[in-house]
Amino acid sequence: MTALLEVEDLRVAYGKIEAVKGISFSVEAGQIVTLIGTNGAGKTTTLRTLSGLLKPVGGRILFDGQPLTGVPAHKIVSLGLAHSPEGRHIFPRLTITENLLLGAYLRNDKAGIEKDVQRAYDLFPILGERRKQAAGTLSGGEQQMLAMGRALMSQPKLLMLDEPSMGLSPIMMQKIMETIVELKAAGTTILLVEQNAQAALSLADQGHVMEVGKVVLSGTGADLLHDESVRKAYLGED
Amino acid sequence: MNELPQQLANGLILGAMYGLIAIGYTMVYGIIQLINFAHGEIFMIGGFGALTVYLGLPSGFSLLAAIPLMIVGGVICSVAVSVAAERFAYRPLRGAPRLAPLITAIGLSLALQQAVWMWYPDATKDRSFPQFKGEAIDLFGASIQRGDLFVLVAAPVCMLALGLFVSKTRAGRGMQATSQDPDTAKLMGINTDRIIVMAFAIGAAFAAVAAVAYGLKNGQIGFRMGFIMGLKAFTAAVLGGIGNIYGAMLGGVVLGVAEALATGYMSDVPGMELFGGGAWKDVWAFALLILVLLIRPQGLLGERVADRA
Numbered sequence: 001m002t003a004l005l006e007v008e009d010l011r012v013a014y015g016k017i018e019a020v021k022g023i024s025f026s027v028e029a030g031q032i033v034t035l036i037g038t039n040g041a042g043k044t045t046t047l048r049t050l051s052g053l054l055k056p057v058g059g060r061i062l063f064d065g066q067p068l069t070g071v072p073a074h075k076i077v078s079l080g081l082a083h084s085p086e087g088r089h090i091f092p093r094l095t096i097t098e099n100l101l102l103g104a105y106l107r108n109d110k111a112g113i114e115k116d117v118q119r120a121y122d123l124f125p126i127l128g129e130r131r132k133q134a135a136g137t138l139s140g141g142e143q144q145m146l147a148m149g150r151a152l153m154s155q156p157k158l159l160m161l162d163e164p165s166m167g168l169s170p171i172m173m174q175k176i177m178e179t180i181v182e183l184k185a186a187g188t189t190i191l192l193v194e195q196n197a198q199a200a201l202s203l204a205d206q207g208h209v210m211e212v213g214k215v216v217l218s219g220t221g222a223d224l225l226h227d228e229s230v231r232k233a234y235l236g237e238d
Numbered sequence: 239m240n241e242l243p244q245q246l247a248n249g250l251i252l253g254a255m256y257g258l259i260a261i262g263y264t265m266v267y268g269i270i271q272l273i274n275f276a277h278g279e280i281f282m283i284g285g286f287g288a289l290t291v292y293l294g295l296p297s298g299f300s301l302l303a304a305i306p307l308m309i310v311g312g313v314i315c316s317v318a319v320s321v322a323a324e325r326f327a328y329r330p331l332r333g334a335p336r337l338a339p340l341i342t343a344i345g346l347s348l349a350l351q352q353a354v355w356m357w358y359p360d361a362t363k364d365r366s367f368p369q370f371k372g373e374a375i376d377l378f379g380a381s382i383q384r385g386d387l388f389v390l391v392a393a394p395v396c397m398l399a400l401g402l403f404v405s406k407t408r409a410g411r412g413m414q415a416t417s418q419d420p421d422t423a424k425l426m427g428i429n430t431d432r433i434i435v436m437a438f439a440i441g442a443a444f445a446a447v448a449a450v451a452y453g454l455k456n457g458q459i460g461f462r463m464g465f466i467m468g469l470k471a472f473t474a475a476v477l478g479g480i481g482n483i484y485g486a487m488l489g490g491v492v493l494g495v496a497e498a499l500a501t502g503y504m505s506d507v508p509g510m511e512l513f514g515g516g517a518w519k520d521v522w523a524f525a526l527l528i529l530v531l532l533i534r535p536q537g538l539l540g541e542r543v544a545d546r547a
Contacts, residue, residue, distance in 0.1 A: 053421055077427035089422040091415050102415050105408065106427040154427065 002065065004029040004158055004189055005050075005081075010059035012042070012049045019045040021213035022059065027158065027191055027206075032184050034192040034200040034221070036234060037210035043193040044086050046210075047160050050191075051083035052076040064157060078106050082156035086163045086193075088147040092136025096127050099135050099146055103153025113153070120149035123179065141172030148179065152188075159183065160191045165199060177203060197234035201225040209234070245502040246495060247380035251455065253494020254393035258448035259471030260478065260486035261400065262320075262441025268417040268481035269437050271336065272328060275343040277445060278468020279350035280320045284446025285367070285459040286358055287315025292368055301368050305388070305450070312446035319350070320442035321435055329431075347464075354461040364460040367453030385454035392447050397487050400440065404483065413437065417481065466520070473527050479540025488538055496526050 003026035012020040020042040027033045035043045048054045050061060052073030061068040063081055071079075082103075091099050100120055104113045121128030124145040130138065135146055144164055151159055161180070165173040177199050184190060184203075194200035201207050204221035209230060217230065224230050259281050266274045291311030295304055327346055331339045354361050370384035382390075404410035415423040416433045423430055452467065453459045470493065478489025500522035505514025513521070530538065 051425055053424065072429075073421075073424035074427050074429045077425065083425045085422060085425065089419055091418045091422070093418055094411070094414060098411060098414075102411060102423075102426045102428075105412060150426075 003027055004064060005191070006060075006062040007046075007050070008060040008062075010046065010049065010061065011057050012045050012054055013057045018057075019213055020049070020056075023208075023210070023213070023215045025206075025208050025215060025218065027189060029157070029189050030184070030187065031205040032180065032190045032192060032203055032221075033206045033208070034194060034204040035208050035210055036194055036197040036200055036224075038195070038234075040212070041210040042213040043210055044162055047083060047162050047191070047193055048085075050076075050160065051081060077154050077156075080155075080157035081160065082151040082154045082158070083160045084147045084151040084162065084164065086166065088140075088143045090135040090138070090143050090146050090150070093134055095132050096135055096138075096146060097131045099150050100127075100153055103150035106154065116153055116155070120152065123152075123182070124149055141168045141175070144168060144172070144176060145179075148176070152183075156188070158189045158191060160193075162193045163195060164192070165194060165196045173199065197230065198225075201230075241379065243379035244381065245498045247377070247382055249495030249498030250491060251382070251386045251389055251494070252497060253474075253491035254389045254487075255448045255451050255455075255467070255490070256471045256474040256493055257487035257490025258389075258393055258396060258444045258451070259467060260475040260490050261396075261444045261483055262438075263472050263475040264478070264480050264483060264486040265437040265441050267475070269413070269420075269434055270328075270332070272339050273343065273472070274328075274438075274441075275340070275468070275472075276323060276346040276350060277320075277441065278464030278471070279347050279354075280316050280323075280442045280464070281445035281449050281452075281467060281471075282459070282461060282464035283319050283350065283354065283449075284312035284316035284442070285449035285453050285463065286354060286361070286365075287446065288312035288450045288453065289365060289367060289459060290315075301370060304368070309447060309450055312449055313443045316442040316446040316449070317439045320438045324435055324438045329434075347468075351461050351464070358461070361461050364458040366458050367456070369457050370454065383455070386451075388454050389448070389451035392451060393487070396444055396447060397484075400444075400483060409433075409436065470520075470523060473523060477527055477530055477537055479537030482537070482539045485537055485539035492538070493523055493526065497523050 005027040008024050009022045010020055011018060011022050023046065035046065037043055045054065049056050052071055056069055063079060066079065068076060091102065097117065100117050104116065107113055126142055127146055127149060135143065138146060148164065164176050168176065180190060180192065181203055192200055192204065201221045201224050207219060207221050207224040208215045209217040209224065262277045263274060266272055288308035288311050291308045292304055323346055327342050328339050331342060372384050374381040374383050404413060412428040413433050413436065415426060416428060416430050420430050452463065471490065474489035474493045475486045477493055478485030497519040501516050501519045504510050
């Protein structure tokens with residue numbers, strides 16, 4: 001079986017500075033794959049390249065058998081790749097419902113869209129309670145829920161989550177992580193970027209450790225969680 | 239003539255025109271943070287488009303029946319030039335330092351003025367614009383020229399249509415999303431290039447409607463008419479809170495009314511006898527702008543919403 005997403009020797013640069021220096025990994029359908037690493041390792045750059053916001057300088061991306069390089073960002077969504085960006089980036093002056101509807105921008109099945117809006121409310125009841133409220137008034141955790149719910153509205157084959165736990169309280173983070181497991185159980189494939197290595201690795205099937213633009217270590221979530229060097233560098237043990 | 243209802247009506251008529259033009263500044267700024275200084279010329283070209291259609295109609299054609307055709311002609315010309323400007327002048331500079339498109343806009347403004355001056359027949363001097371014949375109409379104690387009724391109907395209709403478009407349609411939501419966060423809008427599948435073109439086109443269409451109103455009111459149009467009207471409309475957009483479409487219309491009306499009141503009453507204020515009358519109205523308009531910006535830098539309806547909690 002070929003993987004849903006295959007990244008080969010991907011290189012991305014900001015001007016002359018190479019932020020991603022030839023990384024390769026793949027994501028099988030139904031899996032949770034995580035990229036962990038410190039700030040500046042190139043994780044966010046990788047996701048932004050996959051969703052078309054950045055153009056790679058080299059390498060290959062195959063999604064569902066199709067090359068993604070050169071495809072504009074607004075077309076990539078329609079192929080089934082959704083991206084919930086770092087920092088959440090909800091539309092602050094639109095309501096929660098409007099934010100969710102924007103996630104379904106390219107869909108035309110009105111009934112299906114309504115059903116999925118309802119599903120987002122079921123997944124995150126607080127969003128349903130505040131549906132008419134401007135999204136900018138939500139707390140950080142609620143905004144994260146909205147960003148995830150919005151990304152799901154496109155019915156993606158692959159959901160990319162960038163730092164969903166950033167700036168959240170431990171309880172809120174727990175809730176987000178549980179939701180990720182629920183989504184996997186419902187059949188969504190997930191590519192998760194996290195600085196919280198402990199949380200990410202404990203629910204990932206596959207993990208890749210990134211350091212200054214390169215993948216330095218790969219393995220199953222459990223393997224990496226018990227790896228000596230990972231424990232030292234990312235889990236705060238010595 | 240110096241009665242309050244009359245001054246208010248004059249201000250409203252002028253202000254509705256400012257507001258219609260201001261929409262174009264505010265929409266483009268709201269999405270790509272460009273002050274499109276050529277927008278005044280887009281307005282002017284709408285006027286010449288409308289005039290061209292009128293001159294092409296058979297004689298004896300009633301002006302009332304001609305108005306819709308003139309609007310269509312004006313809108314087509316304004317939109318075509320505005321969309322071409324976006325495509326060939328501004329889009330290549332997307333991502334360049336903000337000064338570059340701004341200077342381009344100023345250059346384009348001069349180029350468009352000169353193009354009309356050179357190539358439109360007899361446009362080196364003002365061309366006369368058709369006028370409605372007949373008595374002025376009394377309304378709430380103000381006497382309103384028939385031609386001025388046009389803008390009093392057109393401006394609310396245009397605003398209502400735009401408000402519905404922005405809030406109720408998918409493209410309208412896409413436009414709001416693009417203005418709030420363009421990169422994330424792309425992640426939603428929104429073709430932001432198309433949204434930008436749409437903003438330029440809507441602004442141009444509204445400017446063309448304003449140009450028809452201007453022609454009907456003043457009885458003549460000229461290649462330079464876009465300069466001061468554009469400047470005033472830009473002032474209105476800033477006054478109302480740039481990026482906000484309702485603010486643009488409100489800013490236009492406030493500016494128009496303030497000008498009319500200053501023209502009518504400033505000379506009655508003790509010590510200000512010298513500063514009344516039409517010659518000083520522009521001074522009062524800009525004084526109002528400075529005052530509002532001192533007290534409320536974001537403009538009347540401009541908002542500062544926390545993007546993150």
